Amino acid sequence: MSGMLAGAWRFRFFITSSIRTELRINFVRSRLGGLWMILNPLAQVVIFAFVLSAVLSARLPGIHNRYAYAIYLMSGTLGWSLFADIVSRCLTLFIDNGNILKKLVFPRIALPLIVAGSALVNNALLFLAVAVIFGILGHAPGSAACLLPLLMAVTVALALGLGLALGVLNVFMRDIGQVVPVVLQFVYWFTPVVYMVDIIPVQYRPWLFLNPLIPIVTAYQNVLLYDRAPDWHGLASSSAIALALLALSLVLFRKAGPDIVDQL
Amino acid sequence: MSGELHLTNLGKAYRQWGGELRRIASWFHPSVRPLAEHWVLRDVSLSIAPGEAVGVIGQNGAGKSTLLKLITGTTQPTCGQVRVQGRVAAILELGMGFNPDFTGRQNAFHSAGLMGYGQDEIGRAMPDIESFADIGAYFDQPLRTYSSGMQMRVAFSVATAFRPDLLIVDEALSVGDSYFQHKSFDRIRRFKEQGVSIMFVTHGMGDVRSLCDRVILLDRGRMLKDGPPDEVVDFYHAMIAEKENAQPGIEQKRARNGWLLTRSGTGEARVSSLQLLDRDGNELAVAQVGQAVELRLTATIHADLPRLVLGYMIRDKQGHVVWGTNTWHTKQMQDNLRRGETVEFRLPFTCTLGPGSYSVSPALVSTDTHLVDNYEWVDNLLVFDVLNVSHPTFIGTTWLDAEFSIARRIQESVQ
Numbered sequence: 001m002s003g004m005l006a007g008a009w010r011f012r013f014f015i016t017s018s019i020r021t022e023l024r025i026n027f028v029r030s031r032l033g034g035l036w037m038i039l040n041p042l043a044q045v046v047i048f049a050f051v052l053s054a055v056l057s058a059r060l061p062g063i064h065n066r067y068a069y070a071i072y073l074m075s076g077t078l079g080w081s082l083f084a085d086i087v088s089r090c091l092t093l094f095i096d097n098g099n100i101l102k103k104l105v106f107p108r109i110a111l112p113l114i115v116a117g118s119a120l121v122n123n124a125l126l127f128l129a130v131a132v133i134f135g136i137l138g139h140a141p142g143s144a145a146c147l148l149p150l151l152m153a154v155t156v157a158l159a160l161g162l163g164l165a166l167g168v169l170n171v172f173m174r175d176i177g178q179v180v181p182v183v184l185q186f187v188y189w190f191t192p193v194v195y196m197v198d199i200i201p202v203q204y205r206p207w208l209f210l211n212p213l214i215p216i217v218t219a220y221q222n223v224l225l226y227d228r229a230p231d232w233h234g235l236a237s238s239s240a241i242a243l244a245l246l247a248l249s250l251v252l253f254r255k256a257g258p259d260i261v262d263q264l
Numbered sequence: 265m266s267g268e269l270h271l272t273n274l275g276k277a278y279r280q281w282g283g284e285l286r287r288i289a290s291w292f293h294p295s296v297r298p299l300a301e302h303w304v305l306r307d308v309s310l311s312i313a314p315g316e317a318v319g320v321i322g323q324n325g326a327g328k329s330t331l332l333k334l335i336t337g338t339t340q341p342t343c344g345q346v347r348v349q350g351r352v353a354a355i356l357e358l359g360m361g362f363n364p365d366f367t368g369r370q371n372a373f374h375s376a377g378l379m380g381y382g383q384d385e386i387g388r389a390m391p392d393i394e395s396f397a398d399i400g401a402y403f404d405q406p407l408r409t410y411s412s413g414m415q416m417r418v419a420f421s422v423a424t425a426f427r428p429d430l431l432i433v434d435e436a437l438s439v440g441d442s443y444f445q446h447k448s449f450d451r452i453r454r455f456k457e458q459g460v461s462i463m464f465v466t467h468g469m470g471d472v473r474s475l476c477d478r479v480i481l482l483d484r485g486r487m488l489k490d491g492p493p494d495e496v497v498d499f500y501h502a503m504i505a506e507k508e509n510a511q512p513g514i515e516q517k518r519a520r521n522g523w524l525l526t527r528s529g530t531g532e533a534r535v536s537s538l539q540l541l542d543r544d545g546n547e548l549a550v551a552q553v554g555q556a557v558e559l560r561l562t563a564t565i566h567a568d569l570p571r572l573v574l575g576y577m578i579r580d581k582q583g584h585v586v587w588g589t590n591t592w593h594t595k596q597m598q599d600n601l602r603r604g605e606t607v608e609f610r611l612p613f614t615c616t617l618g619p620g621s622y623s624v625s626p627a628l629v630s631t632d633t634h635l636v637d638n639y640e641w642v643d644n645l646l647v648f649d650v651l652n653v654s655h656p657t658f659i660g661t662t663w664l665d666a667e668f669s670i671a672r673r674i675q676e677s678v679q
Contacts, residue, residue, distance in 0.1 A: 013386075014377035021363065021374060103356040105337045106378060172284045255291030258340035262278060 007107025075224035076193035090163025098264035142227030161245025266314030267350035267430030274344035322482035350429025358419035364408035433464035502528035529640035
């Protein structure tokens with residue numbers, strides 16, 4: 001473990017330069033450059049806000065802003081996009097980097113760190129854009145927004161844990177790479193990003209604890225829309241699941257390490 | 265600090281599990297065994313001393329690249345041990361992680377970062393990288409505007425920008441145009457002079473002879489030979505010929521004067537004598553520059569043969585071919601030979617070789633190559649020395665009929 005961290009520290013220049021590179025790739029040869037990184041999730045927000053606001057906006061108690069539903073959507077999307085971004089990139093992390101894994105020696109931990117780093121930068125930019133839009137809509141984020149880094153950390157840990165475990169298995173069973181995007185779609189709709197939790201029929205509520213994303217996404221909404229502290233219990237259980245998944249993926253990677261290179 | 269390498273009983277097997285679940289189970293329980301193992305490398309033990317340069321040769325699929333990957337550490341050995349001392353730099357492939365949309369300089373930074381260097385170190389090495397790549401203003405242009413040779417120039421100069429203790433190279437020496445090849449070869453040679461241990465895979469036998477202290481021959485995952493370059497390279501060539509002819513039996517012995525005799529072939533025709541004679545028919549061990557001499561070879565036929573071709577190769581002490589041809593090219597093939605026949609070949613020529621030691625390698629074959637039928641091929645069967653007695657001193661392997669003509673003029677000053 002300490003060897004891993006020492007390796008990451010030794011390769012810190014490579015990690016930061018890779019993150020810069022990944023961001024810069026989005027800029028080169030496109031007119032809007034970096035804007036595309038935030039335009040995509042925002043376009044989704046616009047679509048949902050346009051289609052669903054009439055149906056769902058009545059269900060936000062205690063908020064008297066007429067754009068409340070759009071704000072609700074953006075808060076959840078901020079958390080979800082960080083999660084989905086990291087999971088889907090970790091899924092093909094080893095396959096995409098097969099050539100350098102086969103030909104170069106470097107601390108393997110650099111790869112997930114690069115993914116997490118560039119996803120975080122993307123997400124931070126998205127947050128800035130969202131904050132500006134909130135301001136325009138007349139709903140500046142309150143003091144609870146200070147908790148955002150904590151929520152991001154839990155989201156990153158959960159996404160990395162899940163994504164890396166799937167990424168290792170995907171090297172050997174490529175079906176996983178095909179299935180996971182579909183499953184992610186399901187998870188998206190089983191998570192209250194576009195709707196509110198209280199829409200879910202009561203008899204299914206006991207099962208919601210199975211989805212560790214629910215506490216995270218609702219925490220984003222609590223912090224950004226309602227300006228109140230998140231549900232610490234739910235967040236703690238999500239963090240526990242995240243740590244367990246991280247440990248699992250570390251074990252998997254340790255065991256599968258030699259096989260990964262041979263298989264690629 | 266100098267690099268050292270020790271391999272003991274190194275082996276690598278690729279395993280077949282007959283199902284991925286079985287493989288995954290094997291990570292967690294040792295009792296789950298693979299269905300089949302395919303060994304690509306087995307029982308390789310060797311050491312490289314500080315400052316030693318070792319070449320690895322062998323046919324495709326012999327396990328050369330696997331060996332280098334095991335030493336580098338990208339692949340884990342199935343059994344055995346790799347011990348390395350010092351900083352290892354491996355050039356298994358050039359241009360790893362290059363991005364076509366970034367400039368040569370940005371890519372050089374990124375690529376050196378991937379080797380584990382920090383920003384300051386890379387920044388300090390950057391002028392050297394730029395000047396060695398020698399691509400002018402292109403260095404700050406996007407990589408996609410480069411020719412492939414220019415990309416390789418940048419890649420090679422990054423990969424060798426930092427002096428390692430042990431350098432591992434996989435066929436990366438033949439990049440770019442001949443000027444750059446020369447330059448990169450020179451850099452490797454300079455590393456060697458600085459005491460860097462080198463291990464490299466190559467198919468260029470010239471590289472092997474001029475750079476290596478030792479050569480290792482791999483064949484089907486096993487180490488067949490480990491010895492001085494000329495011995496192993498000649499054995500390798502004989503082995504390829506044997507393979508084509510499916511006849512076992514390669515004989516090697518080293519003469520007292522250091523030349524190594526390698527004999528291979530089916531033996532359907534054999535060289536029974538080979539002599540170097542002067543014009544009067546006296547046998548020579550030493551020829552003089554400009555002397556009229558003759559090579560006389562007698563071949564005995566041990567089986568009925570449709571066709572016989574004799575080829576000669578004269579090589580210098582470094583193994584470079586000075587001259588060679590065969591009776592196919594001169595259109596003097598002999599047809600329908602009977603068993604028991606003898607054939608005498610005479611080759612008179614003027615010895616225009618430079619002073620030094622030379623060897624003659626004859627080959628009895630059926631066409632212009634020994635890969636179809638190799639009756640007998642003998643490397644360095646005859647060795648002779650050339651002395652310069654009657655001509656002014658010159659160097660090189662060839663005597664040219666060249667004379668200076670010198671004219672001097674005094675510029676008359678105008679009053």
